[in-house]
Amino acid sequence: MKKGALFIGSYSSIKVFIHWTFWIIIGWIFMMHFQMGHGWTEGIQGALFILVLFACVVLHEFGHALMAKKYGIPTRDITLYPIGGVASLNKMPDKPAQELAVALAGPAVNFVIAGVLYIFLYVNDQLLPISEIDHMTGGNFWFNIMAANVILAVFNLIPAFPMDGGRVLRALLAFTMDKLKATIIAARVGQFLAIAFVFLGFFTNFWLVFIGLFIYLGAGAEEVHESAKSALTGYTARDILIRQYTRLLPGETLERTVQLLQNTQEQGFVVAENNQVQGVLTRNELIKGLSVYGNTSPVSNVMRKDFVIVAPDMPLQEVYEKLLSNNFSLAPVLDDGQLIGIVNAKGINEVVMVKKALAQKDGIAKT
Known part of the structure; x- marks a missing residue:
């Protein structure tokens, strides 16, 4: 709804x-x-x-x-x-x-x-x-x-x-x-x-x-x-792939997730078991879950199961569209069905800011 x-x-x-x-x-x-x-x-x-x-x-x-x-x-x-x-x-x-x-x-x-x-x-x-x-x-x-x-x-x-x-x-x-x-x-x-x-x-x-x-x-x-x-033209998901990230098990509590958010710079988490992605948990789902279920609830109760799956060679423009249209801040990257990392909106924004900064520098240099 x-x-x-x-x-x-x-x-x-x-x-x-x-x-x-x-x-x-x-x-x-x-x-x-x-x-x-x-x-x-x-x-x-x-x-x-x-x-x-x-x-x-x-x-x-x-x-x-x-x-x-x-x-x-x-x-x-x-x-x-x-x-x-x-x-x-x-x-x-x-x-x-x-x-x-x-x-x-x-x-x-x-x-x-x-x-x-x-x-x-x-x-x-x-x-x-x-x-x-x-x-x-x-x-x-x-x-x-x-x-x-x-x-x-x-x-x-x-x-x-x-x-x-x-x-x-x-x-x-x-x-x-x-x-x-x-x-x-x-x-x-x-x-x-x-x-x-x-x-x-x-x-x-x-x-x-x-x-x-x-x-x-x-x-x-x-x-x-x-x-x-x-x-984002010319870039792929591999260019912003994050290989070091925190995975959550479906049975971990929301209290544990809150601690991870407080102690890391991560904006969300992939929920996986046996290297198989079960869902994605962002700050929005976490806050809603805490208000509805409490901090002892497992993350499986509140994670989003309609997550976006990204291939490593997917054009970054397409990744950007998928995240934006589905209101996600991150997505798991799968290669031959295996989870190899994640991409997130922060990484995409950094590429955009760098490209714009370089374009401005080139414009100033030409004048």
């Missing part, structure tokens, strides 16, 4: 969650109706409109997720927030054409939904002028849903990275330049538009402020992520 989110179902092994903050928008809709002098009926109709619209948002995210799955990229889950949905793909495709397809798949779903509703309304002679769009009333329900899907698709295609349009922009740029440079340009455009959203939000719709902040922070994070990946 996902912390702070309600699980509502799954499709194609992709779980769907509603974050607790999503209900804020439902309460806001009710409040708006009462401020406008409406009753409970209008309030419920307004909330139903939002729920149907967000069902379309879920389908939008499944468009991304299923297209990514076509290219062998799994999606951990889809989560609904007040400002929209997020499909947590393990990574975006490296090939520009594939990223372009994944980015366009979401808006394409909204256009399809709008097209189906258009045909339905046309056949039933229920099409209305654009001026009749009114999201806050119960009338013209399906016409409003159709219009909302068009608006949703068009809005998402604004080139504000990391929105869909921003990813489309990066993919198009990546056809003619390396991905890092394309990411930097797309991120700068995204941050500029994010500032514009925040500014407009104060005078029009305050949700634009939240969307702008989300875009600004997301663009910066994506740039940092891509910069780190670029710095």
